Amino acid sequence: MRTIQNTLYVMTPGAYLHLENDTLRVDVERVKKLQVPLHHLGGVVCLGNIMLSPALMHRCADEGIALVLLNEQGRFKARLEGAVSGNILLRQAQHKLALQTDFALDAGKNFIAGKLRNSRQVLLRGAREASDEADRAAITAQADSLRLAWQGLPYAADLDAVRGIEGNAAKNYFAALPLLVKRELRDDFSMDGRTRRPPRDRFNALLSFLYAMLMNDCRSAVEAVGLDPQLGFLHAVRPGRAALALDLMEEFRAVLADRLALTLINRGQINASDFTLREGGAVLLGDTARRTVVTAYQERKQEEILHPLTESRAPFALLPLLQARLLARTLRGEVEHYPPFLYR
Numbered sequence: 497m498r499t500i501q502n503t504l505y506v507m508t509p510g511a512y513l514h515l516e517n518d519t520l521r522v523d524v525e526r527v528k529k530l531q532v533p534l535h536h537l538g539g540v541v542c543l544g545n546i547m548l549s550p551a552l553m554h555r556c557a558d559e560g561i562a563l564v565l566l567n568e569q570g571r572f573k574a575r576l577e578g579a580v581s582g583n584i585l586l587r588q589a590q591h592k593l594a595l596q597t598d599f600a601l602d603a604g605k606n607f608i609a610g611k612l613r614n615s616r617q618v619l620l621r622g623a624r625e626a627s628d629e630a631d632r633a634a635i636t637a638q639a640d641s642l643r644l645a646w647q648g649l650p651y652a653a654d655l656d657a658v659r660g661i662e663g664n665a666a667k668n669y670f671a672a673l674p675l676l677v678k679r680e681l682r683d684d685f686s687m688d689g690r691t692r693r694p695p696r697d698r699f700n701a702l703l704s705f706l707y708a709m710l711m712n713d714c715r716s717a718v719e720a721v722g723l724d725p726q727l728g729f730l731h732a733v734r735p736g737r738a739a740l741a742l743d744l745m746e747e748f749r750a751v752l753a754d755r756l757a758l759t760l761i762n763r764g765q766i767n768a769s770d771f772t773l774r775e776g777g778a779v780l781l782g783d784t785a786r787r788t789v790v791t792a793y794q795e796r797k798q799e800e801i802l803h804p805l806t807e808s809r810a811p812f813a814l815l816p817l818l819q820a821r822l823l824a825r826t827l828r829g830e831v832e833h834y835p836p837f838l839y840r
Contacts, residue, residue: 503539503713504532505790506546507783513540514549537561539716541709543786544568562719564712568780572708575715583722589827590740594727601658603743603826603834604730605649608662610747610836612649615669616642617839618750622676622758631675638672641665655730662746666690669750674699676758684768685761694778698771701779702760705786706753707745709793714748715741717816721824744819751839752812756796760789804838 504520506513512523520537522530534555539562542548548563556563557578565574593599619639626632645665652658667689674687677699687699695701715738718725728739730746760766770785781789797813810818819837826834 502536503541503794504537505541505543505794507543507786507790509545509783510547512547512549513542513552515552515555520552534559534561539564539712541566541712562716566708566712568783568786572711577719586722586824586827587724589829590724590727593827594729597654600729601652601655603823604655604658605652606834606836607730607743607746608658609646609649610838611662611749612642612646612665614747614837614839615665615750615754616646618755619669619672619676622672626675628679635672635675638668641668658730673754673758676762678762681761694774694780696777696779698768698779699757699761701771701781702757702766702789703753705781705789706757706793707749709790710748710753711738711741711745713797713813714745714816714820717741717820718744718823720817721820723820723824723827744816744823747819747837748816752796752815756792760792765792802840804840805835 506522508524508529510524511529514521514523516531518534520532520534520540521528540556541564543566546565553563553576555561557576560578563576564572565576567573616639619635619642623632623635623639626635642665645661645668648661649658652661670687670690674682674685677685685697685699687697690703691697691700692704695704715725718738718740723740725738725741727733728741728743731737731739731742733739765788766785770782770788772780772782774780798811800809800811801815802808803810803815803818805822815837822831823834825831
């Protein structure tokens, strides 16, 4: 038996979250809209102008329920959590090994190996489903370039070389990704590479929003096993940057975010009118569309998949936690090399 704690996403502007006995209550204009027992929650994510009572914040800290604040477009602003738990010996091992060049390089290669392999799987699936021969050929060519990048990873001499391989592969991947959009929708969802802060087109705006939610899940996963989310192996350490969560996230971008973005676009669940184009070129996802994306993301996380290492079925929601546990085992010396998640 397993329990998957839910994350509550609150997006209604002006919503007020407060404590009522052992429940979290959501009011909008003094009218109750939702009431959830606290023991059903693993986290609460507030997007935009959401109000929180001090009593609720204290109780969430006591219960280990993370409160995350994002802006309207999903960009991280703050996180409230209780006292740091976890195994201090595990964190000591993490900090020690992060300074060991060989270990950090090996871990970085494996994070990116997972990313390249999973991104290639998304392209190969798109090539199989393409109805146009020219599209199929172009997608397959970029999938082949990812294979070559993956094969070249073992020969990278340092982390800068690994990042260089990843950067070039990402350019090729994002050049092919728009070809997986239906032809009649490509004018509205064109993409000239990956852009962020701010995103410059609708496709990038949708990806940025999905990546923000995925990032929160990966950070929660590394914290749940007792790791320090600020200290990564691939991503450089910067104040306020959850480098380890970004490391772990690389394996899941394609299968949890990119594929979902394509599904939402191709099925017409998200369309051009769901975005606002600002002066200066920024593109923002609208309020109604954000609710659609959050709902689809939560549904996607409940879908089950066969984990290639455990050979057991697990929902997508548990994958970051399973990988964080494998990383912890690697840091303890129980596993020689970190095994990335490889999507089949």
